[in-house]
Amino acid sequence: MADTRTVFFVSDGTGITAEAWGAALLSQFDTSTFENHTIAFVTNVLDAEKTVQRIDRANVPGQRPIVFSTTVDQDIKNILSTSKSLFIDLFDQTLPTLELELGVKSAPIKGSAHGISNATKYQQRMAAIEYSIEHDDGQSLRALDQADIILVAPSRCGKTPTSMYLSLQYGVKAANFPIVDEDFNTLKLPASLEKTSDKAFGLISTPQRLQTVRSERRPNSKYASIEQCRFEIDSAMHIFEKYKIPYLDSSTKSVEELASVAMDIKGLRS
């Protein structure tokens, strides 16, 4: 029986882990429909009681809400679990197994379940995002040799979001460079990239997809024509193969996937 449920991701922190964890589980039920809500920063008894009220207002007979909770504090958890819901706790099921394995008891740390591992890594991410913005779309050649990866692609193949994701998620300094008319005609990398081509990673798309995306920006232009899109993609592939630059088709992959595959291929993953 198909089902429509209200889902709450409840957290004493940002709710980001609760969302990722819960969404992964719900993704396995593609015949059901879920209406998702996030309730973040539930850090005290009053918040917890309000959260219970909100969950209970969404209660429908036979279709009680599903709650994915990543709250750590036992008092708060006790209150949340009184809601008229299927209450699923991230820690309940797995912490005992880990405690047994590690031979220590866990020490509840409120709001800590958001996965930022330490301050150093955090500073690294902040520096990376600044670097990536400065080096978006070939804007700056300054310190290009400090890039961990340089995304290279024709206009509108996903360079910018992939760069931002690489820096925010992985703390990787990601520059990105457009391939433009001159490069297509000479089938050469921009001169400024030739000596750092070992850091280059290419993106292409399909002509149809690129036409659609470009048409949103400049309808009926040469830029958005299927011939131009096909020419640019073909030329880009030529360049990538000539310089032995690995590349991906962004038309069938999410930014998360593009970034993650690029991390693997360029050996940037620890």
Place this chain on the structure above:
Amino acid sequence: MADTRTVFFVSDGTGITAEAWGAALLSQFDTSTFENHTIAFVTNVLDAEKTVQRIDRANVPGQRPIVFSTTVDQDIKNILSTSKSLFIDLFDQTLPTLELELGVKSAPIKGSAHGISNATKYQQRMAAIEYSIEHDDGQSLRALDQADIILVAPSRCGKTPTSMYLSLQYGVKAANFPIVDEDFNTLKLPASLEKTSDKAFGLISTPQRLQTVRSERRPNSKYASIEQCRFEIDSAMHIFEKYKIPYLDSSTKSVEELASVAMDIKGLRS
């Protein structure tokens, strides 16, 4: 007993969910040390066998590796679970509970556990990141009325990374605007922001923290002096209070927290 363990986040997708989920659990053991590795895109039997070999190479007597797996395919999971590790599967423990609740069997969808809910939301995120980059640091006034939120702050208080995070994570169109000398002196918002001040969200820092961050960029400058930092923060708070703009101190919060709190305060969360 303190413990050092090798941890593997193993996934048939990007590994991002496995990392978030595993890190949340491990964060509760602050006396132990973990050496983390992500193995992404384990999508076939050969990959699975190689992954087992890699896990087994990290095996130390009495300190077997811990594996957090979000792979969906049962054949792959069977292979992975033969590794000499504590093998913890995201789905094993919770899917049966959800199946019972929803009255349907789950349908394994490979690589689907990364939580991108649907194509519409995805397009929205891509549009948002472009918007946020165009509107970084007050660069453009075009379509400023389309912003969902406008971050306003003195230089180096975290506007840029917070904007990027808001757009990438939540698909929110986040512009950001610096408060500069003229504004400090008049204690007024920049004219271009006055009519959209209901979308404004302020960031401040502490004078000490701001001095440290600014000194990295311009050591021994007036810009980085404690007096100037104090003056700018005081003035920014004056402006925020005058225009009733909510604001946060970014010196004690992660970008994830800043973004998540801003979503709540501005009512942008579904």
